[in-house]
Amino acid sequence: GAGVSQSPSNKVTEKGKDVELRCDPISGHTALYWYRQSLGQGLEFLIYFQGNSAPDKSGLPSDRFSAERTGGSVSTLTIQRTQQEDSAVYLCASSLVMPIRKSGYTFGSGTRLTVV
Amino acid sequence: AQTVTQSQPEMSVQEAETVTLSCTYDTSESDYYLFWYKQPPSRQMILVIRQEAYKQQNATENRFSVNFQKAAKSFSLKISDSQLGDAAMYFCAYRSASGKTSGSRLTFGEGTQLTVNP
Numbered sequence: 111g112a113g114v115s116q117s118p119s120n121k122v123t124e125k126g127k128d129v130e131l132r133c134d135p136i137s138g139h140t141a142l143y144w145y146r147q148s149l150g151q152g153l154e155f156l157i158y159f160q161g162n163s164a165p166d167k168s169g170l171p172s173d174r175f176s177a178e179r180t181g182g183s184v185s186t187l188t189i190q191r192t193q194q195e196d197s198a199v200y201l202c203a204s205s206l207v208m209p210i211r212k213s214g215y216t217f218g219s220g221t222r223l224t225v226v
Numbered sequence: 227a228q229t230v231t232q233s234q235p236e237m238s239v240q241e242a243e244t245v246t247l248s249c250t251y252d253t254s255e256s257d258y259y260l261f262w263y264k265q266p267p268s269r270q271m272i273l274v275i276r277q278e279a280y281k282q283q284n285a286t287e288n289r290f291s292v293n294f295q296k297a298a299k300s301f302s303l304k305i306s307d308s309q310l311g312d313a314a315m316y317f318c319a320y321r322s323a324s325g326k327t328s329g330s331r332l333t334f335g336e337g338t339q340l341t342v343n344p
Contacts, residue, residue: 141330152230152317152334153271160330169331199269205330215332217271 112136114218116202122224123192131187131221135204142185143215144177147199156200159185192225199223228253228320232335239308240343246293247303247338249318257323260294260301261332265315274316277301279323305340313342 115134123129135142144156155169159179170176174192179185189196199222203215229252239245251260262274277285277294284292289309293302305312318335 143331145332145334150337152232152336153332155331155333158331166331201269201271203271215271215273220269222269 114202114204114216116200116218116221118221119219120222120224122226125194125225126191128188128190129192129223131189131200131223133185133187133202133204133218135183135185135202136216137183139204139206139216140182141205142179143203143205144185144187145201145203146171147201147220149198153201156187189223192223194225197223197225228255228258228322228333230318230320230333230335232318232338234338235336236339236341238341238343239305241308241310243308244304244306245308245340247305247316247318247340249301249303249335251299251301251318251320253299253320253322255322255324259321259323260292261319261321262290262292262301262303263317263319263334264312265317265337266313271317275303308342310342310344313340315339 117132140161142159145153147153157177158166174190177187199220201220203217205215231250258279260277263271264274265271275285275287275290277292284294289306291304315337317337319332321332
Protein backbone atom coordinates (compact mmCIF):
# COMPACT_ATOMS: atom_id res chain seq x y z
CA GLY A 111 0.00 0.00 0.00
CA ALA A 112 0.91 3.66 -0.15
CA GLY A 113 1.55 3.94 3.56
CA VAL A 114 1.58 2.03 6.82
CA SER A 115 -1.97 1.15 7.78
CA GLN A 116 -3.02 0.46 11.36
CA SER A 117 -6.35 -0.76 12.64
CA PRO A 118 -8.40 -0.04 14.55
CA SER A 119 -7.75 3.67 14.86
CA ASN A 120 -9.24 3.71 18.32
CA LYS A 121 -10.08 0.89 20.70
CA VAL A 122 -11.82 1.00 24.05
CA THR A 123 -11.71 -2.21 26.03
CA GLU A 124 -12.57 -3.37 29.50
CA LYS A 125 -9.86 -4.24 31.96
CA GLY A 126 -8.98 -7.91 31.72
CA LYS A 127 -9.99 -8.34 28.08
CA ASP A 128 -7.59 -9.29 25.29
CA VAL A 129 -7.00 -6.95 22.35
CA GLU A 130 -5.39 -7.32 18.96
CA LEU A 131 -3.86 -4.41 17.07
CA ARG A 132 -3.03 -4.73 13.40
CA CYS A 133 -0.31 -3.21 11.26
CA ASP A 134 -0.06 -3.47 7.48
CA PRO A 135 3.37 -2.17 6.41
CA ILE A 136 4.45 -0.68 3.13
CA SER A 137 4.86 -3.34 0.47
CA GLY A 138 8.50 -4.36 0.19
CA HIS A 139 9.47 -3.11 3.64
CA THR A 140 10.99 -6.07 5.42
CA ALA A 141 11.59 -4.32 8.74
CA LEU A 142 8.62 -3.66 11.04
CA TYR A 143 8.58 -2.02 14.46
CA TRP A 144 6.05 -1.51 17.21
CA TYR A 145 6.30 1.43 19.61
CA ARG A 146 4.15 2.56 22.49
CA GLN A 147 3.46 6.20 23.25
CA SER A 148 1.97 6.88 26.65
CA LEU A 149 0.20 10.17 27.28
CA GLY A 150 2.62 13.09 27.05
CA GLN A 151 5.65 10.89 26.62
CA GLY A 152 8.03 9.79 23.93
CA LEU A 153 7.95 6.56 22.04
CA GLU A 154 8.95 3.34 23.77
CA PHE A 155 10.30 0.50 21.64
CA LEU A 156 8.36 -2.75 21.93
CA ILE A 157 9.40 -5.21 19.22
CA TYR A 158 11.20 -5.42 15.89
CA PHE A 159 10.80 -7.84 12.98
CA GLN A 160 13.34 -8.17 10.20
CA GLY A 161 12.60 -10.62 7.41
CA ASN A 162 12.79 -14.21 8.57
CA SER A 163 15.08 -13.47 11.50
CA ALA A 164 13.99 -14.02 15.06
CA PRO A 165 12.24 -10.87 16.29
CA ASP A 166 13.83 -8.57 18.84
CA LYS A 167 11.32 -8.73 21.68
CA SER A 168 13.48 -6.95 24.21
CA GLY A 169 11.11 -4.00 24.57
CA LEU A 170 7.95 -5.93 25.45
CA PRO A 171 6.97 -4.79 28.98
CA SER A 172 5.48 -8.07 30.18
CA ASP A 173 4.50 -11.55 29.05
CA ARG A 174 0.97 -10.24 28.45
CA PHE A 175 2.34 -8.64 25.29
CA SER A 176 3.12 -10.65 22.17
CA ALA A 177 3.40 -9.98 18.48
CA GLU A 178 3.63 -11.93 15.31
CA ARG A 179 4.23 -11.18 11.69
CA THR A 180 2.69 -13.47 9.14
CA GLY A 181 4.24 -14.00 5.73
CA GLY A 182 6.68 -11.19 6.31
CA SER A 183 3.92 -8.63 5.92
CA VAL A 184 1.02 -7.93 8.29
CA SER A 185 1.79 -7.83 12.00
CA THR A 186 -0.51 -8.26 14.97
CA LEU A 187 0.28 -6.99 18.47
CA THR A 188 -1.73 -8.82 21.13
CA ILE A 189 -2.22 -7.63 24.68
CA GLN A 190 -3.76 -10.18 27.02
CA ARG A 191 -5.65 -9.37 30.20
CA THR A 192 -5.37 -5.64 29.56
CA GLN A 193 -4.62 -3.29 32.44
CA GLN A 194 -5.27 0.44 32.71
CA GLU A 195 -1.57 1.17 32.40
CA ASP A 196 -1.70 -0.36 28.92
CA SER A 197 -3.69 2.68 27.75
CA ALA A 198 -1.54 4.40 25.14
CA VAL A 199 -1.10 4.99 21.43
CA TYR A 200 0.52 2.02 19.73
CA LEU A 201 2.48 3.03 16.66
CA CYS A 202 3.76 0.77 13.94
CA ALA A 203 6.53 1.65 11.52
CA SER A 204 8.20 -0.08 8.60
CA SER A 205 11.41 0.49 6.71
CA LEU A 206 13.53 -0.95 3.96
CA VAL A 207 15.87 -3.73 4.88
CA MET A 208 18.89 -2.85 6.99
CA PRO A 209 21.44 -1.55 6.52
CA ILE A 210 20.02 1.24 4.39
CA ARG A 211 22.07 3.73 6.27
CA LYS A 212 20.00 6.80 5.65
CA SER A 213 16.53 5.41 6.01
CA GLY A 214 14.25 6.43 8.73
CA TYR A 215 10.90 4.82 9.10
CA THR A 216 7.43 5.30 7.72
CA PHE A 217 4.97 5.40 10.59
CA GLY A 218 1.31 4.57 10.70
CA SER A 219 -1.22 6.77 12.48
CA GLY A 220 -1.38 4.44 15.42
CA THR A 221 -4.08 2.79 17.48
CA ARG A 222 -5.25 4.66 20.56
CA LEU A 223 -6.03 2.02 23.18
CA THR A 224 -8.10 2.97 26.20
CA VAL A 225 -8.58 0.42 28.96
CA VAL A 226 -11.53 1.20 31.24
CA ALA B 227 22.34 2.10 26.19
CA GLN B 228 21.64 5.29 24.35
CA THR B 229 19.48 8.02 25.80
CA VAL B 230 17.92 11.10 24.21
CA THR B 231 16.88 14.14 26.24
CA GLN B 232 14.68 17.03 25.21
CA SER B 233 14.67 19.57 28.01
CA GLN B 234 11.90 21.79 26.64
CA PRO B 235 8.45 20.22 27.14
CA GLU B 236 6.81 23.24 25.47
CA MET B 237 7.92 26.06 23.20
CA SER B 238 6.08 28.84 21.44
CA VAL B 239 6.98 31.11 18.54
CA GLN B 240 5.35 33.91 16.62
CA GLU B 241 4.45 33.22 13.04
CA ALA B 242 7.35 34.14 10.69
CA GLU B 243 9.85 34.09 13.54
CA THR B 244 12.61 31.56 14.25
CA VAL B 245 12.64 28.96 17.01
CA THR B 246 15.23 26.46 18.16
CA LEU B 247 14.39 23.13 19.80
CA SER B 248 17.07 21.48 21.91
CA CYS B 249 18.15 17.86 22.04
CA THR B 250 21.06 16.12 23.73
CA TYR B 251 21.95 12.46 23.62
CA ASP B 252 24.30 10.05 25.24
CA THR B 253 26.12 7.27 23.41
CA SER B 254 29.45 5.51 23.35
CA GLU B 255 29.18 4.86 19.63
CA SER B 256 30.95 6.89 16.98
CA ASP B 257 28.70 6.10 14.01
CA TYR B 258 24.99 6.81 14.29
CA TYR B 259 22.11 8.81 12.87
CA LEU B 260 20.02 11.53 14.39
CA PHE B 261 16.52 12.50 13.38
CA TRP B 262 13.85 15.06 14.10
CA TYR B 263 10.28 13.86 13.72
CA LYS B 264 7.10 15.92 13.78
CA GLN B 265 3.88 14.50 15.20
CA PRO B 266 0.73 16.51 14.42
CA PRO B 267 -2.63 15.68 16.02
CA SER B 268 -3.12 13.01 13.36
CA ARG B 269 -0.52 11.03 15.37
CA GLN B 270 1.52 10.03 12.34
CA MET B 271 5.24 10.62 12.84
CA ILE B 272 6.68 12.64 9.96
CA LEU B 273 10.42 12.80 9.31
CA VAL B 274 11.60 16.42 9.30
CA ILE B 275 15.35 16.07 8.94
CA ARG B 276 18.17 13.56 9.46
CA GLN B 277 21.88 13.84 10.19
CA GLU B 278 24.65 11.28 9.77
CA ALA B 279 27.17 11.49 12.60
CA TYR B 280 30.13 11.05 10.28
CA LYS B 281 29.16 14.22 8.38
CA GLN B 282 30.39 17.47 9.85
CA GLN B 283 28.09 19.57 7.69
CA ASN B 284 24.79 20.40 9.31
CA ALA B 285 21.73 19.07 7.48
CA THR B 286 19.18 21.50 6.07
CA GLU B 287 15.73 20.96 4.58
CA ASN B 288 14.15 24.20 3.39
CA ARG B 289 13.15 26.12 6.55
CA PHE B 290 14.51 23.42 8.84
CA SER B 291 18.16 23.13 9.81
CA VAL B 292 20.14 21.47 12.57
CA ASN B 293 23.10 22.43 14.70
CA PHE B 294 24.97 19.18 15.22
CA GLN B 295 27.71 19.33 17.83
CA LYS B 296 29.15 15.81 18.00
CA ALA B 297 31.62 16.43 20.82
CA ALA B 298 28.92 18.02 22.94
CA LYS B 299 26.36 15.38 21.86
CA SER B 300 23.92 18.10 20.96
CA PHE B 301 21.46 18.14 18.06
CA SER B 302 19.19 21.17 17.96
CA LEU B 303 16.53 21.95 15.36
CA LYS B 304 16.03 25.46 14.01
CA ILE B 305 12.78 26.34 12.30
CA SER B 306 12.95 29.56 10.31
CA ASP B 307 9.97 31.62 9.14
CA SER B 308 7.64 29.58 11.36
CA GLN B 309 4.25 28.76 9.91
CA LEU B 310 0.99 27.81 11.59
CA GLY B 311 1.34 24.35 10.10
CA ASP B 312 4.57 23.81 12.01
CA ALA B 313 2.63 23.51 15.25
CA ALA B 314 3.08 19.94 16.48
CA MET B 315 4.99 17.74 18.88
CA TYR B 316 8.63 17.40 17.82
CA PHE B 317 10.72 14.38 18.73
CA CYS B 318 14.47 13.98 18.54
CA ALA B 319 15.60 10.41 17.83
CA TYR B 320 18.81 8.40 17.71
CA ARG B 321 19.61 5.35 15.64
CA SER B 322 22.75 3.29 15.81
CA ALA B 323 24.58 2.59 12.58
CA SER B 324 25.50 -0.83 13.92
CA GLY B 325 24.46 -3.81 11.80
CA LYS B 326 23.22 -5.65 14.87
CA THR B 327 19.49 -6.35 15.01
CA SER B 328 18.77 -4.22 18.04
CA GLY B 329 20.76 -1.36 16.59
CA SER B 330 18.08 -0.60 14.07
CA ARG B 331 15.56 0.75 16.55
CA LEU B 332 15.01 4.44 17.13
CA THR B 333 15.47 5.86 20.63
CA PHE B 334 13.26 8.89 21.17
CA GLY B 335 13.34 11.90 23.44
CA GLU B 336 10.30 12.96 25.42
CA GLY B 337 9.19 15.50 22.84
CA THR B 338 8.68 19.27 22.64
CA GLN B 339 5.22 20.69 22.00
CA LEU B 340 5.57 23.63 19.63
CA THR B 341 2.87 26.30 19.45
CA VAL B 342 2.89 28.84 16.64
CA ASN B 343 1.06 32.06 17.43
CA PRO B 344 -0.50 34.09 14.60
